Amino acid sequence: MFAFIFLVTMVDKKIWFDILATLYFYRVMQKAIHPTYYPEARVTCACGSVFTTGSTLPEIRIELCSLCHPFYTGKQKFVDTARRVEKFEERNKKVADASAVRKGKKAKKVALVAKKTAKKAAEQTAPAL
Numbered sequence: 822m823f824a825f826i827f828l829v830t831m832v833d834k835k836i837w838f839d840i841l842a843t844l845y846f847y848r849v850m851q852k853a854i855h856p857t858y859y860p861e862a863r864v865t866c867a868c869g870s871v872f873t874t875g876s877t878l879p880e881i882r883i884e885l886c887s888l889c890h891p892f893y894t895g896k897q898k899f900v901d902t903a904r905r906v907e908k909f910e911e912r913n914k915k916v917a918d919a920s921a922v923r924k925g926k927k928a929k930k931v932a933l934v935a936k937k938t939a940k941k942a943a944e945q946t947a948p949a950l
């Protein structure tokens with residue numbers, strides 16, 4: 822009886838079209854839309870560690886993993902893809918080299934004072950005319 826009522830209701834509401842459409846979607850359309858899934862995708866890190874995971878890509882290359890990320894290692898690390906740290910160090914080295922060759926204000930002042938004192942001493946020791 823219940824089954825009969827159920828069937829009558831289904832026919833009455835024309836729900837069969839919806840059911841068929843849903844079935845069509847899951848049987849046909851989903852296969853057409855979904856990309857291929859690789860359950861054993863190979864992930865290679867820049868640090869050398871390799872592990873597998875599920876992905877739509879068969880192979881993935883990454884820069885950081887849980888083995889080399891500073892959060893897990895507790896060590897400081899620069900992820901420098903644009904060579905920024907190297908450039909900064911080069912610039913710093915250039916400045917240091919230039920300042921090593923160049924005399925600073927202090928050195929100049931010391932030299933000036935020494936020159937003046939020498940001149941004074943020479944004046945004092947020289948016979949006044």
Ligand SMILES: [Zn+2]
Pocket residue numbers: 866867868869870884885886887888889890
């Ligand atoms: Zn890594």
